[in-house]
Every structure is written in C-alpha cells, then in structure tokens.
Amino acid sequence: MTIRFNDETFRDDYTFFNSPEAIARFPFPFDRDDYMYSVNMEPHKTGPEGTPFNVRFDVDEHYVSEMRDREITLTEDPLRCQSLPHMELAGWDLLELIMRSKAEDYPELFELHCDGDRWHWINRPLGIDQRFTFGDATTLPYGPMEYITRQAQGDFAVLDQREDNLWMDAGMVTSQADWSLDFDIGMNFFEWHAPVPKAHEMGIFQRALKFLMQINQDNPARRLNWTMTVNPRLDTSPENYHKWGPEKRTITSENVGQKQYLRVELQTFWRLPRSNALAFPIRCYLINLEDLVSVPKWGRRLHRVLRDLPDELADYKGFAVNRPVIVDYLSQHDDGAATSAGIYPTADDAPRTPA
Amino acid sequence: MTQVTFSPSIKTRPVYAPLQSQGDAPAILLCEGDGALAILDLAARDASVLGRAHLIHIPAGTAHGPRLRALGARMYHEAPSFEALAARYGKALADATMSTRLYLAGTEGLIAKATAAALAAGLPHQAIQAEHRGSIARRMQCVHCKGVTEEVTTDPFTCSHCGLTLFVRDHFSRRLGAFQGVCVDAETPGDVPATQEIRP
Amino acid sequence: MSARLLRVTEVAPLTPLVTRFRFEDPDGAPLPLFSGGAHVVVEMPDEGVLRRNAYSLISAPDDGSGYEIAVRREDTGRGGSRYMHSQVTPGTLMTVTSPVNLFSLDLRARKHVLIAGGIGITPFLSQLRQLARMQAPFELHYAARSRAEAAGLAFLPSAPNIHLHISDEGNRMDLGAILTGQPLGTHVYTCGPEGLITSVEQAAARLNWPKAALHSEAFLSPPPGKPFDVTLARSGRTLTVGPNQSLLEALEAAEIDIPWSCRGGACGQCETAVTACHGRIDHNDHWLSDDDRAAQQKIMPCVSRFQGQHLAIDR
Numbered sequence: 104m105t106i107r108f109n110d111e112t113f114r115d116d117y118t119f120f121n122s123p124e125a126i127a128r129f130p131f132p133f134d135r136d137d138y139m140y141s142v143n144m145e146p147h148k149t150g151p152e153g154t155p156f157n158v159r160f161d162v163d164e165h166y167v168s169e170m171r172d173r174e175i176t177l178t179e180d181p182l183r184c185q186s187l188p189h190m191e192l193a194g195w196d197l198l199e200l201i202m203r204s205k206a207e208d209y210p211e212l213f214e215l216h217c218d219g220d221r222w223h224w225i226n227r228p229l230g231i232d233q234r235f236t237f238g239d240a241t242t243l244p245y246g247p248m249e250y251i252t253r254q255a256q257g258d259f260a261v262l263d264q265r266e267d268n269l270w271m272d273a274g275m276v277t278s279q280a281d282w283s284l285d286f287d288i289g290m291n292f293f294e295w296h297a298p299v300p301k302a303h304e305m306g307i308f309q310r311a312l313k314f315l316m317q318i319n320q321d322n323p324a325r326r327l328n329w330t331m332t333v334n335p336r337l338d339t340s341p342e343n344y345h346k347w348g349p350e351k352r353t354i355t356s357e358n359v360g361q362k363q364y365l366r367v368e369l370q371t372f373w374r375l376p377r378s379n380a381l382a383f384p385i386r387c388y389l390i391n392l393e394d395l396v397s398v399p400k401w402g403r404r405l406h407r408v409l410r411d412l413p414d415e416l417a418d419y420k421g422f423a424v425n426r427p428v429i430v431d432y433l434s435q436h437d438d439g440a441a442t443s444a445g446i447y448p449t450a451d452d453a454p455r456t457p458a
Numbered sequence: 459m460t461q462v463t464f465s466p467s468i469k470t471r472p473v474y475a476p477l478q479s480q481g482d483a484p485a486i487l488l489c490e491g492d493g494a495l496a497i498l499d500l501a502a503r504d505a506s507v508l509g510r511a512h513l514i515h516i517p518a519g520t521a522h523g524p525r526l527r528a529l530g531a532r533m534y535h536e537a538p539s540f541e542a543l544a545a546r547y548g549k550a551l552a553d554a555t556m557s558t559r560l561y562l563a564g565t566e567g568l569i570a571k572a573t574a575a576a577l578a579a580g581l582p583h584q585a586i587q588a589e590h591r592g593s594i595a596r597r598m599q600c601v602h603c604k605g606v607t608e609e610v611t612t613d614p615f616t617c618s619h620c621g622l623t624l625f626v627r628d629h630f631s632r633r634l635g636a637f638q639g640v641c642v643d644a645e646t647p648g649d650v651p652a653t654q655e656i657r658p
Numbered sequence: 659m660s661a662r663l664l665r666v667t668e669v670a671p672l673t674p675l676v677t678r679f680r681f682e683d684p685d686g687a688p689l690p691l692f693s694g695g696a697h698v699v700v701e702m703p704d705e706g707v708l709r710r711n712a713y714s715l716i717s718a719p720d721d722g723s724g725y726e727i728a729v730r731r732e733d734t735g736r737g738g739s740r741y742m743h744s745q746v747t748p749g750t751l752m753t754v755t756s757p758v759n760l761f762s763l764d765l766r767a768r769k770h771v772l773i774a775g776g777i778g779i780t781p782f783l784s785q786l787r788q789l790a791r792m793q794a795p796f797e798l799h800y801a802a803r804s805r806a807e808a809a810g811l812a813f814l815p816s817a818p819n820i821h822l823h824i825s826d827e828g829n830r831m832d833l834g835a836i837l838t839g840q841p842l843g844t845h846v847y848t849c850g851p852e853g854l855i856t857s858v859e860q861a862a863a864r865l866n867w868p869k870a871a872l873h874s875e876a877f878l879s880p881p882p883g884k885p886f887d888v889t890l891a892r893s894g895r896t897l898t899v900g901p902n903q904s905l906l907e908a909l910e911a912a913e914i915d916i917p918w919s920c921r922g923g924a925c926g927q928c929e930t931a932v933t934a935c936h937g938r939i940d941h942n943d944h945w946l947s948d949d950d951r952a953a954q955q956k957i958m959p960c961v962s963r964f965q966g967q968h969l970a971i972d973r
Contacts, residue, residue: 182604189765192792265764266870283601289633290470297468298629317919317927320690321660321756341601341640345622348644376691377719377788379762424645483866556840557866580768580843584868 105211108167108228114175119335119389125164126394130155131446132327132367136407138416140302142310147325147371151447155369156325159204160255161386162212167228169256169278169337176277176338177253182285183340184249186261186273193261193273194248195238196375197382201251226254248273257369257386260284262292264316264379271295272380278337278387280330280366281344281421300415315381320374328368328385331422331429335364335389354425359432360393363425365405392432399455400448402436409433462594464658471628472569474590477561479504484558485511486550487531488572489591490540493564494522496589500561501529507561508532512550516540516568518592540571547572551579562588567597567608570635577632594658599636600624606636612653614642623650661701661755664689664725666748672728676777676809677743678716681725681754688722692757694785695847695875698725699921701753704741707903708910711738711879712921714849715757716783716813720791725754728809730777736882736902760924761849761875763788768843770796771836773858775850776803779810781875782849786814799823801831801854833861848874879922880904881942883963889970890914891933905959914973916959923961930971932957937966 111119121129150156155163177183186194202224206215214225220237231254235242243250252259252275261273268291276284287295292312293303302308318324332339333351354363366389373382396402409417410430417423436455443451464473477500485507489497494515501508513531516539517523527534537543560576562569569588576586595609605619613626617639624639631638643650668680683689692715702709717726729742746752761781763770770789772782779800789796801823802808814820823831837846837858846867848858855874862872882902889896890912899908906928909916919927923943932939932955941951943958950956957964957971 187766192765263765264762265766283638285604286599286601286629286631286634286638290631294470297470298627303469313926317925319660319756319758319919341638343602345602345641345644345647348641349647351645376757377693378765379693379696379759480866551842554842556837556842556844556868556871558842559866580841582868582870584870585866 106162106164106166106228109164111165111168113168113172113335113337117334117336119165119168121390121394122164126390126397128154128163129390129395129398130327130367130369130388131395131398131401131404132329132365133404133408134444134446136404136442137411138408140305140307142307142314143326144311144314144324144372145326147323154447155386155388158208159323159371160201160208160384161369162205162209162228162256166256170229170254172337173253173275173277176340180342183277183342184252184275185284185288186246186248187289190248190261190263190273190378190380191240191246193263193375193378193380193382194246196377196380197259197261198247198251199237200373200375200382201255205255229254249275255384257384260383260385261375262315262381262383264381266291267316268292269312269315269381277340279340279385280328280332280368281339281341283341285342300419315372318372318374318381320376323371323373325369325371328370330366330368330420331425332364332366332389333362333425335391337387351421351424354428356428356431359425359428360396361391363429363432364389364391365395392429396433396436398448399436399440400442400452402433402455403438403440404442406430406433406437462590462658464590464594467628470630472566472588472630472632474569474588476500477563477587477589479507480559482506482509484555485561486547486554486558487511487513487561488516488547488564488568489514489526489562490516490564490568491518491520492522492591493562493568493589494520494526496563496591497561498522498525498529505529514543514547514550516543516564518564540568544575547575548579551576551581554579554581558585560586562586563591565592565595566590567595570597570630570632573632574635583632594656596626596656597636598624598626598639599631599634600639602641606634607639610639611656613656614650614653615639626656661699661753662689663751664754666746666750666752667724668726669746669748672809672812673807675807676728676730678726678728679742679746680717681727681752682723684751689725690756691722692719692784693759693762694719694788695761695763695781696757696759696784697761697781697920698727698757699755699919700727700742702738702741702745704737704745707737707907709736709738709741709907710918710921711742714761714780714784716780718787719784720787725757728777728780728783730809732879735879736904738879758919758925760920761847761873763794763847764845764871764873765792766843767845768795769841769845770794771840771844771846772796772798773831773833773836773846773848773850773854774798774800774810775848775854776801776807777809778848778850778854778875779808780849782847783810783813785847795819797821797836799831799836801825801850833857834865837861837865837867845871845873848872849876852876875924876922876944880906880961881963883940884965886964886966886969888964889934889968890973891970892973899963904961905957905963909959909973916973918960921960923958926958928959930957930959930973931955932969933972934968934970935964935966936968937964939964939969 155161205213216223262269263272369386440453443449508531511531512533600617603620607618625642627638664681713727797819804826919925940963942961
C-alpha cells in the first residue's frame with residue numbers, strides 16, 4: 104500500500120482536502136438515522152478492510168500535514184502536551200505500542216529494530232531516524248509520550264487507573280473538541296466529563312467507566328464520537344477560542360457545503376502493559392458537507408440526525424447557531440429513501456434521486 | 459455569620475460541609491477571616507481536635523484572633539496573607555505524616571489555594587476537609603492566557619492579565635485551585651451580555 | 659479472556675508446600691509484559707472438571723521470556739493446587755491467560771510499604787522488581803510462621819528495608835509501629851489471609867490513614883461447600899453445583915457464556931443478577947457492597963454459594 108501525503112493546511116488558508124479514496128473510507132459515525140448518547144463500545148481492529156477500523160493506528164493522506172500543524176500548535180503553546188511525573192512509564196508503554204503497531208502495519212513507512220533496550224526507529228514520511236535507549240528519556244529529544252505523539256495523528260490522553268477510577272494524568276491534545284488538557288489534567292473520569300449535559304443522569308459515565316477499567320491487553324476497544332466544525336481546523340481549543348470563534352459565524356447558505364465540516368473522533372482504548380494505564384487516542388477525521396453528501400446514504404442520514412437532535416446536544420456540540428442552515432442544506436440531499444444498517448453504504452442504498 | 463448554600467451544579471464544582479472532628483490526630487487547621495468561626499464551632503463540638511494541632515489564622519480584617527489563640531492549640535500562628543504563609547504552610551505539609559488531617563475554613567479562594575498546595579505535597583484528598591465561610595468571590599483561571607484573577611464577583615468579568623471578557627464556568631480544577639473563565643464574546647467580538655453578580 | 663498455550667519449562671520446590679512453575683511459549687515467542695502485582699489464570703483439566711485458578715506472577719514484569727508463579731498446595735481445597743503439584747511436570751502444555759492487574763502499585767506514591775503474610779508474598783515479588791527498576795523508595799514486611807515455610811525467602815535480598823517477621827522466632831509484625839510516622843504520599847499494600855488485611859485496615863484506621871492509601875488483595879479461591887441447585891432464568895434449566903465446584907465452573911460446564919477475569923471475587927466481571935432467592939447466598943466476594951449483599955439480588959458466581967430452597971439467576 105502506498106499513501107500519497109497531501110500538502111495542506113488546517114489554519115489560515117485552509118487548503119485541507121479529502122481525496123475520493125479518503126471520502127470512501129471516512130468513518131461516518133452514525134449507524135442509524137437518529138442519535139443519542141450510548142456506551143457504544145466495540146472491539147477495535149475489526150471492520151472492513153481498508154477502513155480506519157481495521158488497523159491499530161490509522162495512517163492516512165493527512166499524516167504529514169497534521170504533524171506539521173501539531174508542531175505549529177506546540178510551538179505556540181507547549182502546555183498542550185503535559186505528563187504528570189508518575190506517568191513516564193505509561194509514556195514508554197505508549198511509545199512501544201505505537202512504534203510496534205506502525206512498523207508492523209506500515210512496513211514501507213516505518214521500521215523498528217530492537218536490540219535489548221537499544222532501539223532504532225525510522226519514520227520515512229517525517230524523515231526521522233532515531234537511535235535511543237528504551238526507558239532512558241535523556242536519549243530522546245522529548246519525553247517518550249511527546250516524542251511518539253508528535254509522530255502519530257490524533258490526540259492522546261493517558262489515563263492512570265486507581266481508586267476505582269481513571270485519571271487524566273497525561274496527554275497530547277492539539278486537535279480537541281473544546282476542552283483544555285492544561286485545565287483538566289489530574290481529573291478523574293467523572294470530573295473531566297462534568298460539563299457534558301444529560302449523560303451523567305443517564306448513567307452513561309458509570310457504565311463506560313466500568314467497561315474501560317476492565318479492558319485488558321488483548322482486547323482494545325473503540326467508539327465513535329462526533330461534532331461539527333466550521334473550516335477544517337484541528338486546533339479548536341478553548342485556549343484559542345477567541346481566535347477561531349468568529350469563523351463560526353461565517354456560515355451562509357452559499358458556503359455551508361464547503362465550509363461546514365463533520366468532525367468525527369475515532370476513540371480507541373488500550374491497556375498498557377508496564378504501567379497498567381489506559382491509553383485513550385482520540386483520532387480526528389474531517390469531511391465537509393459537500394463531500395459527505397456525495398455518498399447518498401450519508402447525506403440522507405446526517406440530515407435526519409441533525410434535524411432531530413435535541414437542542415441541548417446541539418448547544419453542547421457548539422453548532423446550534425448554524426443548525427438551520429446546515430439542516431436546510433442537507434434536506435436538499437435527503438430524498439426520503441430508506442437507509443441501510445451500518446455506517447458504510449451497501450447495495451441496498453438507492454442512488455440519489457435528483458432533487 | 460450565615461452560611462452560604464450553594465446551588466447544585468456539575469461534578470467538579472467544589473462542595474463544602476461543616477468540619478467534622480477526627481479526634482486528636484495530628485492536624486493542620488487553616489482559617490481565613492470568618493473561617494475562624496468554623497474552627498471555633500469545631501472546637502466547641504470536640505476540643506480534642508486541637509490537642510496536636512497547628513492552627514494558622516489569616517485575620518483578613520476580622521478580630522477572631524484572641525479567641526482562636528485561647529483554644530490552646532499546640533502551635534498557633536497568625537499571618538497577614540496566604541502568600542506570606544507559603545513557606546510555613548509548606549514546612550507543615552513537609553513534616554506531616556499519613557496520620558495528619560487538614561481542616562480548611564474560609565473563602566473559596568483560600569480553600570482552593572490551600573487544597574492545591576496540600577495535594578501537591580502528597581496529602582490524599584480524603585484527608586482534607588473544607589468549610590466555606592465568608593465571601594463567594596471566585597478564583598478564576600483565564601483559559602486563554604492562563605492568568606489567575608482573584609476575588610471575581612461578577613459574570614462576565616475582565617481577565618486581570620490579558621483583558622479578555624470572560625464568563626464564569628462552574629468547571630473547577632483542584633490542581634490549579636481555580637474555576638475556568640472562557641471568552642464570552644469569542645464568536646461575536648464586542649457583543650457582551652450584561653454584567654451580573656455571581657450567585658452561590 | 660484471551661489465552662495462549664504455554665509449555666511448563668521448570669517445576670522447582672521452594673518449600674515443602676510451595677512449588678515454582680515457569681511457563682514459556684513453545685516456539686519461544688515473547689509473552690506480553692505486565693505490571694507488578696498482575697496475575698494470570700491457568701486452566702487445569704482436572705478429572706473432567708475444567709478448573710481455572712488465578713496466580714500472581716512472581717517473575718520480572720519487563721521480562722517476556724517466560725511467566726513464573728508459585729503455588730501452595732492446599733490439601734483441603736478443591737483440587738486445583740493439588741493438580742498443579744501432582745500432574746504438572748516440565749513439558750506439560752497449559753492454557754494461560756494474558757496478565758491482568760487488580761493489585762497495581764500507585765505510581766504517584768513517594769513511598770511504598772508492602773505487607774505480606776505467608777503465600778501472600780507472591781504479588782510483591784513482581785512488584786519488588788518493578789520498584790527496583792523505578793528506583794522507588796519502599797519497605798517490605800513479610801510475615802511467615804517459620805523460615806522453612808517462607809517461600810519468598812529465596813527471592814528476597816538481605817537489605818535494611820526488607821523485614822522478616824517469623825513468628826516461630828518470636829519476631830511478630832507490629833502493624834502500629836509500621837504505620838506510624840510514614841511520610842505523606844506513602845501507600846500501603848497488603849496481601850495475605852483475610853485476618854492480616856483486616857488488621858492492617860484497623861491499625862490504619864486507628865492512625866487516621868485515608869482509605870485511598872490502602873490497597874489489598876486477598877487471595878481467594880472458591881471455597882468448597884455443600885452442593886446446591888440453581889435455575890437459569892433465561893432457559894429454565896436447572897444445574898447442580900458440586901461440593902468442589904464453583905457456580906461459575908458449573909455454568910461453564912453447562913456451556914453458558916459468562917464473562918470472567920480474576921475468578922477470585924475481586925474484579926466484578928462475572929456479576930450476575932439473582933431473579934429469585936429463597937434461602938441465603940454465601941457472599942464470599944470482595945466486589946459487592948454490603949447493601950448489595952443484604953439485598954440478595956446479585957451474586958458473584960466465581961466464589962459465592964447458596965444454601966436454601968431455591969436460587970434462580972439471570973443467565
């Protein structure tokens with residue numbers, strides 16, 4: 104498999120784009136025509152061949168540009184990557200997990216050679232050739248978690264497990280949906296989810312926590328989450344909200360198809376061996392409405408989901424102000440035809456009826 | 459002084475309860491202003507709590523000092539401010555053992571700062587009790603510039619460091635000892651809602 | 659629960675009652691690493707009954723070349739440890755799960771105090787190796803009846819922070835002295851008989867220790883008992899649980915699909931709703947709350963039993 108890496112930006116002139124292949128494999132988050140919170144966990148590394156669901160850490164055409172965007176964000180604000188002192192061992196666990204996975208899943212892009220604790224890592228897309236001593240942070244340019252997550256797409260939270268809870272004690276967070284690692288670091292599972300409406304009363308977090316604490320080394324799990332973002336912007340942090348906030352008010356019925364993006368988080372969960380911590384990568388995929396409706400099933404379904412979503416959730420996800428324009432646009436791509444089960448289109452999905 | 463009843467809120471918003479005596483365990487008692495009254499109430503319920511106690515008082519314009527001193531704690535100290543107290547409080551925490559209990563009483567800001575320092579020193583959060591007395595002014599961290607503004611009483615308020623207009627969230631970090639302030643007019647600069655007194 | 663077939667490569671007595679077993683991959687493949695205090699579950703085809711017993715790993719957590727466990731022969735037990743001692747020899751192939759840790763070190767601790775009673779030394783043997791690698795301050799207190807019975811001795815260096823309490827030699831453990839004066843950030847870990855764990859909890863409570871700094875693992879194996887019947891509410895079938903069989907084992911023998919992990923009443927995986935109970939559940943687990951126990955609406959099939967007229971469960 105060869106990947107052509109896009110040369111694109113996630114800020115300023117926003118030259119980000121999805122190729123037809125990237126659209127076809129997009130992890131559309133809805134398997135039915137409506138949405139409510141649920142503990143939608145399933146085993147990871149199961150899913151159709153070629154989709155982001157079938158590899159441990161998906162590498163796609165946006166890899167090189169996403170890593171460049173992360174570098175810009177970290178240069179401006181180093182607090183986006185933090186690790187409490189007791190989390191270094193978990194950082195090494197995460198480094199090993201990602202290096203081994205990438206070297207095995209993408210051998211033409213990554214290589215890992217281990218001779219005892221003396222390791223040699225080659226990352227061809229980013230032009231990195233690093234020899235280091237596993238377990239000795241002085242042999243890497245950054246701490247182990249920061250080193251490897253500067254080379255892996257998506258945000259990473261690393262959770263310590265103790266006192267029957269999970270604690271957000273380390274992370275690399277540069278493409279978050281409006282939460283601050285610097286503020287939330289050190290919080291437990293219920294605390295960092297405190298601002299989420301409704302789900303506490305529904306018992307969602309109790310059930311999710313119980314599930315997550317029982318994940319073992321052999322059985323990584325995943326779930327999908329989603330929100331809406333104006334422009335293909337990765338850094339939608341609260342830190343910079345005053346800088347990107349005005350862009351949210353630029354949506355019109357003329358530009359909504361190009362500027363309004365569905366933002367999907369592929370969240371995976373991994374028990375780390377040496378530290379017993381839980382790695383929680385949050386991989387972000389972006390697709391604008393115009394590209395999304397090129398798959399008729401997705402256009403129909405997203406219309407129905409967003410039209411019927413409770414106001415409270417649209418508020419929390421931060422797109423209530425643009426919802427009428429979005430729903431109006433999508434309604435033109437919903438001919439009322441039935442949609443098949445599952446997230447990808449099947450032979451049962453009708454081709455689009457011309458509007 | 460009547461005690462404040464705080465409205466129910468999200469799970470990170472600190473809640474306070476009257477101090478409960480843990481008997482004559484080694485203890486650090488820290489009170490600011492009318493927080494002294496909570497310590498006096500505690501001592502009235504169980505005087506043994508002072509037997510091995512280090513009692514520290516920040517008067518903050520109140521005159522409770524003589525009554526506190528008369529409680530007969532093993533050590534008694536008055537400090538003009540929490541900042542002036544930093545080294546002494548740090549030493550008390552460094553000398554503490556796993557049997558030591560921490561009792562805090564005063565404003566939200568005092569409780570937040572003293573709790574954050576104690577947690578950083580390794581005190582488990584179960585060893586800390588806090589009773590709120592006095593002002594409901596909040597200690598707010600600006601999520602944008604990271605500066606902390608003390609004694610915030612209005613929503614929205616102006617960040618004392620970067621000047622952005624911030625709204626007051628109930629989301630609270632024990633590690634920082636602060637609530638989160640977020641730009642209120644980020645999407646529509648200049649469109650700022652009317653200023654209100656913050657409510658408990 | 660994922661498991662792999664491993665070959666027993668060493669069987670070595672540590673004391674008259676305790677034997678060390680080493681497992682390796684038959685093809686020499688590296689095994690998953692683990693954290694100090696982790697256990698594996700070993701399957702034993704014991705005369706028609708498939709037993710699965712949990713054992714703490716005693717080998718180094720960062721050594722994937724093999725797993726080692728120490729098994730104490732319990733002559734009054736249900737037979738699992740007897741099977742290990744009598745049937746398992748070098749070359750035996752056995753199914754072993756991946757490591758799971760329900761007794762991990764709190765890595766924030768500024769000091770770790772480890773308190774072991776008897777065979778309860780086993781989880782600490784891997785923790786000690788992790789602590790050494792992390793260069794973390796610790797002290798170990800190991801209580802045993804006699805030196806001859808102290809299976810952990812062979813693994814423990816002579817060092818000022820390793821304390822032996824041999825009751826035959828009149829050197830008993832003074833928990834009050836151990837827990838007094840420990841600096842902020844100390845965590846205490848206890849593994850051994852229930853009585854030891856209770857004593858540590860009581861001594862810590864007297865000294866005002868916060869509960870979050872106390873960790874324990876009681877090595878529970880399913881206790882034998884009188885046979886009892888259980889009705890499966892979903893199918894209406896009735897099973898008989900034998901005297902040396904756990905309810906979980908009876909369900910597995912009947913090919914009922916049920917999740918499990920520790921098989922010792924600690925992890926909560928096999929928790930099952932009780933749909934009818936005329937009699938008394940003997941709750942032997944550490945998972946359910948006191949309220950749950952009193953309500954008799956949940957049962958942990960791995961260790962708990964029943965006495966009375968009728969028990970029906972949601973399986």
